[in-house]
Every structure is written in C-alpha cells, then in structure tokens.
Amino acid sequence: MDITNLIDEALEKISRASAPDILESVRIEYLGRNGQITKLLRSIGSLPSDQRSEAGQEANAAREKVEAALTEQFSRIAHQPKKSKIDTTLPGIRPLRGAFHPVRQVIQDARAVFRRLGFEFVEGREVETEFHNFTALNIPLDHPSRDAFDTFYTKGKNLLRSQTSTVQIRVMETRKPPLRIIAPGRVYRPDTVDASHSFMFHQIEGLLVDDRSTFSDLKGVINLFLRQFFGKNVKSRFRPHFFPFTEPSVEVDMSCILCGGKGCMTCKRTGWLEIMGAGMVDPAVFQSVGYPSGKYRGFAFGMGVERIAMLRHGIQDIRLFYENDLNFLRQFS
Template sequence: MFKKTEKVKRDLQEEIRAVTTLKDAEQLKIKYLGRKGIIQDFMKLIPTLPAEQRAAFGQQINALKAEVASFIEEVIEKLSREPVLKVNHEIFDITLPGKLPVTGKKHPLTQTIDDVKEVFARLGFDVVYGPEVELEYYNFEALNIPADHPSRTDFDTFYIKNDILLRSQTSTVQIRIMEKQKPPIRIIAPGKVYRPDTVDARHSFMFHQVEGLLVDEGVSFADLKEVLNQFIKTYFGKDVRMRFRPSFFPFTEPSAEVDISCSLCSGKGCSVCSYSGWVEILGAGMVDPHVFKAVHYDTEKYTGFAFGMGVERITMLKHGISDIRLFYENDIRFLSQF
C-alpha cells in the first residue's frame, strides 16, 4: 500500500507539469480529490485491511490527501495570478497596439438639457430643481388651476394617495422658489414630469421639461419675447424663425404658444409640421397675479414671465427624430449617433 501512495505522488507531479490552464487544474483536482477520485478509492480499502493495519493506513491516506490538495491549490493560485495569454488556443501578440474599450456617451436628452442650461446661464438664469413626488397644492392650487380643471382628474395625473402625486409639470418648482426667495428671481428648472398618456410616436407617460421664470420690477412681455428669441437663435440657429400665438394657461395671463419654423423642411411644409411650416416648441406668458398672491408677492410692484418647454420635443426637432420612443429603448445603434 505504501508503494501505491508513493506512485500517486509521482503521477501527480508528472500531471502537474502538464497543467497550463485553470480548467486543467480543476479537472486534476476532481481526479484526485473528488467523490469518485483516487484518494477516495484508497479510503474504501481501509475496511478490507486487518484491524491492526487500518489506523496506520488511514493516517497515511490523510497525509497523502493533504499533500495532494496542497500541490493542486498551489498550482491553481499560481495560474490565477498569471495574465491570460491564450484565447481559443491562439497566442496574443503583445506587441500589437491595444484596443480601446467602448466608452459611454451622454444620452441625447441629457445633452439637450446641458445645452439649454448653458444658453440660459449666459442670460443670467440659475438652475434649480424640485421634487418629482409633489403635493397637489404645488402642482395645481398655487398655480391657479381650479378644482374642476380636467388636468386634476385621474385621467391626466398620476395620484399616489390623497393629495400626493407625481408632478405633471415643472411649474411646481417656481412656486417653491418664490415661497423661499423674494425678487429678483431668474431661474430655469429642468426635470422629469409624469402624465398618464398613451405611449406613441409623440407621447410618453414620462418625459422631461425645462421651466423658466423671471420676476422683477418692470418685467414685460417684450422681455419674454427677447429671452426666448435669444434661446431659439442660439439653440436652433440664426435662420430659424419664431412666432407667438395667443393661448391660455391658468398660471399665465396673457399666455402664448411659441412656434418655430420647421427645421426638417425649412418651413416649406412636411408631415412633421403637418405641412404648416411651423412646429410648437413651448408655452409661455406673463405670471398671473393670482400666482403671485399665493406666494405673497406684491402684485402692484412685481411682474414676471414664465415658460415651459419639452426636452424631448426640442431634441427631436434639432436632430430630425420622428419617434419619441427611441429615447427610451436603449438601442446602442441609435444612442451612439449623438
């Protein structure tokens, strides 16, 4: 029996010399130390020996097992530290130039938000943020939206419970800022908003807005028009035209929707602009006095304007994207173009 255990050691040392991969080392470990391995076969022989030889042989087998385990673990540890030089049995040429890893890029919506923030920073606007889970007061009441307004129903707003909801507009931030700060105020507030819209090429239940607010003494509609003109010319290009159309929003009076000449057809008319040559990009207007009263501003002293734009919409217009769903599908072929 002693000669057999010595032979096992010699065989193991020969096989270890041939091991070049971790896979080979693991197979060798199974061969010698596995449940059906060589060492286990020796253990099965113990009951067949005379009683006076069993203890000595058992000790010999345990010593052999420990020695074999030590040899194999040493080989595994050594291979683990070595760099892998073989893949599919092909040797790497380490003198060749390395391949650069694929690096990530900013999402096109993030790029747009950064561009918008940069433009308005030049105009003196600060960037502020607010919570996405909001109170009904900030989302509706303080913005002069009456209790019977359609936007306050479950069909148009995600309610969490009672008067807690997912904000449906970033206009909530202007109320929170005005509560804490006295004029002059000049801010933009980018962020996500939520509405239970059916997802299609132009709508999503979650999208991004940028809210703008300027409050001071003597602010006029002409100031609003010039600020938006500066933004549109900087972001879309100097050749883009802009127009204001009368509209209605509960928190601004007077209110307007702002259109730009379609960037896809240069104002000639196409399916994107419904062959009108114009595309709406934002809503704006002078802050309604009722909103100022909610934050305890002197309506005789201060005036201001507000505007809100959809980030997805202006990104689609600038880059000629026709389907909003592309922004959220995580298709690397689409995202890598930006």
C-alpha cells in the same frame, strides 16, 4: 568531416535552439541512431588497429561535449520565463466611452444658453402636493388636468408632478425677487404610450421675476434662446393662448428647422413648429406664494425636451429614448 568542425557545428546549433523540440531534433542529428557522432563512433571498428585508440578517444570526447551542451541548453530553456501571450503588435482594444443621452444633451445645451442670460439652474421634487402642481398655479379645482385620468396620484393626496411649473412655486415660496431660474426635469402623465406620447417625459421650465420686465423682454429671451439653440436663421411667432398661470399667454412657434419654412411632413406643411408655451406670470400665482400685490412682474415659459431632441435629430418615435438600445443611443455620442 573534420571532428573539430563537427563539434563546433553541433554546439552552434545547440546554442541557437530556443525550444525543447528544436533541441531534440539537434540531438537526433548528432547522437541519434543515425546521428553524425554515432556514425563516427561506429566507424572506429573498421579503422586500422593503430589508429583506433586515438580516434576512439576523440569521438568519445566529442560525444561528451555535445551531450553536456545539450543538457545545459535543455535546462536553460526549461527555466526560461514563459513568453507573454500578449501580442504588442496588435491594435489595442478601444475603451468603451460613455456619452450623454440625447435628452440630457438638450437639457445641457439649453442650460448653457440660459446660463449666459443669467438664469440659475434649479431642480425640484418629482412627488408633489396638489397645491404646488395645481392650486398655486391658479388651476381651478374643476380643471380636467386635475382628474385622475390626467395625473398620477400617490397616497396622502400627493401626486407625481405633471409639469415642471411646480419648481416656480417652490422657488418663489422661499425666495424674493429678482429671480431668474431654469428648471429641467421629469414629469408624469397617464398617457397611453405611442410614437409621440409617454407616461414620463422631460420639460424645461423658465421663470424670471423682477419689478419691471415686460412682454417684449419675454420675446427677447425666447428669440435669443431659439437662435442660439437652433441657428441664427430661426424665426418665431407668438400665438395667443390660454394657460391658468400666465396672463397674457402665448404658444411660441418657430420656423421649421427641417424645411426652412417651406412646408414638410414634420411641420404638417405649415412651415411652423410649436415649440413652447409662455406668458407673463398671472398675479394670482404671485398671490399664492405670498408676494405683495402689484409689486412684482415676470414671465414664465416651458418646453418639452423630447420634442426638441426629436426635431434636432429627426427622430420619429419618442419610445426610442427610453429603450436603452445602445445601437440607437451611440449615434448621439
């Protein structure tokens, strides 16, 4: 091969070598023991004596050029900034997004419906007095719910509230009607934990007080809530019941959202699901917060949040809500 072509070819390969090991293999190809330039130098001795000098100079010049190019390329590679280890062609890592707990979702959705009806969101304390949890709600001293088996008592005659109705009392003590409040929150009862009971669960309490509301207003508000929350085909029925703090009192059933009222396991083949307790505020409750007798009327209602979340998602075991198992919770995000 012509020596000029040999140099060009070597310089070309050197300039394209992007890593030290590639460069080393180029060096061996030309300058190694059997390299092309080494062979050329070795062959000079066999040339006729009048050609040796010129051929020797050319071959040495070639070796120097290639060696210089190798040195230069080695230092260029060595000073190159290291290539990033991030492969930008791979799909990205999806950021973990939080979501609301199914219990919180029920509270927020219910709150949104009641907000459209003009109800104000109120929160109350979880450690309460006997007065606010029982006495002011017209619950007599000998009522079984006051027993230590049914209520968690703390030091100093306080207790963990066993119902959110305490918020009604707290609000009425400090404000005058008209009132329209919705009060979601935790309540505590010393129940043995099983698939449908927990020592802690959530309720949503509602209260409306003015000077003219009637039982048909209560029915209207509850029906509107049930239809907005569960769907427009939901029917309701009101069964007479007794609560100390309302008179008259009712238990509200809605047509089973799982079977459409035909009867299934969840509704125990009745086609109806018990969904809340309600009634017109008992005059004794108004009296206990100091409202003048006969001046105000109103209604109250209360429902269990976990029960609604269980019906909504077809969940059979209340304990799943409190275990913080992300495999369970991620289904509702």
